[in-house]
Amino acid sequence: MAVASQVAAMLAGGSVIRKLFTEGEEMRKLHGRDRVYDFTLGNPDVEPPPEFAAALHAILEESIPNKHGYMASAGLMETREFVAESVTASRGVPVTPDLVTMTVGAGSALSLAFAVTVNPGDRVIANAPAFVSYANYLSVHRGVLDLVPGREDFSLDLAGIESRLGPDVAAILVNSPNNPSGAIYSAESLQALAAILERASVRTGRRIYLISDEPYREIVYDELGVPSPFSFYDHSILCYSWSKSLSIPGERIGYSAIHPRAEDAGLLARGMTAMTQNMGYTNAPALMQRAVARLGTVSVPVEAYRRRRDLLAAGLRESGYDFILPRGAFYLFPKAPGGDDVAFCTALKDERILAVPGTGFGMPGWFRLSYCVGENSIRDSLPGFSRARARFPADA
Ligand SMILES: Cc1ncc(COP(=O)(O)O)c(C=O)c1O
Structure with a gap:
């Protein structure tokens, strides 16, 4: 074959x-x-x-040195500074630009997160129902997705998750707001999940990371704020994209951010940045990096x-x-x-x-x-x- x-x-x-x-x-x-x-x-x-097209026009008209050129693998410093500030403000976690990597959508942020946490044969736990592509992203890194069915109302089955945490578990993947259920996990359940992960990491002797996939953070109907899983557990990696919040999935722009108190935070960040090269994309699109930094909190x-x-x-x-x-x-x-x-x-x-x-x-x-x-x-x-x-x- x-x-x-x-x-x-x-x-x-x-x-x-x-x-x-x-x-x-x-x-x-x-x-x-x-x-x-x-x-x-x-x-x-x-x-x-409309601010999106306006930002693009402005960038194209301005004289910016090396506007369309290669840049540091992690991305443009001005954009990483913007991301670090906005994550710090919205999640209450003091993220610095060196912990941010600009990515090709949330998909590649997730793939990088798996690359730096998963060894071949490791499991990653996720609450079912879960986004169809997780298992595919993970298989590239020879990891296995282990789905724990959520409760009747699609909330996290904390006892079910706890019972599945063993030494071969590299991470838990949490997606809120959730595709496909539309569920948003409560602050209380995320707090309890953090305590479970902390206990299990001690019990198994292996640090279990939390990967928070948040591309729908702005698409919410009745809430004043969505509790971010990233805010509740130190050993977290945040994956985000503007695919949904700006309706630009074809433009492929997102980021990953490491929690500053995560075990091996600096190593994880350096590993993610290095892996952008190994996975075959050297930089996230330059024009989009400049645009999102200018748009701030604008969303559809x-x-x-x-x-x-x-x-x-x-x-x-x-x-x-x-x-x-x-x-x-x-x-x-x-x-x-x-x-x-x-x-x-x-x-x-x-x-x-x-x-x-x-x-x-x-x-x-x-x-x-x-x-x-x-x-x-x-x-x-x-x-x-x-x-x-x-x-x-x-x-x-
Ligand atoms: C839950 C979830 N995570 C990640 C992605 C991938 O997002 P992106 O298109 O920004 O790579 C999607 C896309 O639909 C999604 O629904």
Whole structure:
């Protein structure tokens, strides 16, 4: 076999979302773009705030030495200073620029975090349901994702997590607001998690790190502030991107920040910066680094997402779907009527509705709907949701 075994195994496993994307393209060709209701992709369609284009124009017009050139691997100092200040202010953790690495979105920040914490064969624990790509990012570093099912309301099952912490656990990965459940973890549960990690690190003789994945921090509906897991445990690595907060996922800009009191903080930061080179990207995009530093706290208004969430939730509730209203991110994660998520997503396809089975998120029996689609599309899809629901009357 010419293809490397790791890649061959990954391809053989197949990606549910990739398959759905191909099927969606075929359906769009057959029925027309407007008649296929694609709820699969978390690809924000709300326009970036106008300040984003203004910042880009200003940067392009200004005379800046080496504007488009290589820079230090960790990124531009002015941007790292901005990130350090904003993390210090928003998380109450005194991060300094030397602990910040600018990255190619949150995905590469996560991959760097795994690179510096995971040895081959190590486990990383995450609360299920969890983002589909975690296991893939981790497999590159020969680590294994170990999913602990969350509680009925999608909160952290602290006892379940504690029971899984052994000497082969490198880290716990926490994503709040959560993709796909929309859950936001409470300060109390994060405090309790920190105590558990502290105890387990002593018991196993190995420091367990916490990796906090926060790309949806600004996409929240009813909260005054989202407790950041990074604020509660010293041995933490924060991974962030502007993909969702500025609606610019294709521009690939994010960062990682190490908690200043983390064990081996300096080594972790130097390792992450060095690994940007080893993983094949030398710098995060220069133009984007300059832009985000100028934009400060600007982010997309969440009103459009809130209207879609409420419209979709009202329609689904009326048809008898069972779900918890998401408090953040832009996904709804209902129970699959009949209990078989793959069968139910197939039934939705008959209505030209595309959804992702929960199996991909480690939660069979549920399915994910991304409401990165216009209100008209949501409205037009509701009769199809209702008909599909009616085909599974057993749990009506
Ligand atoms: C929970 C979560 N983490 C990380 C990512 C990756 O983000 P990025 O596109 O910035 O790499 C995503 C993307 O959808 C996500 O949903």
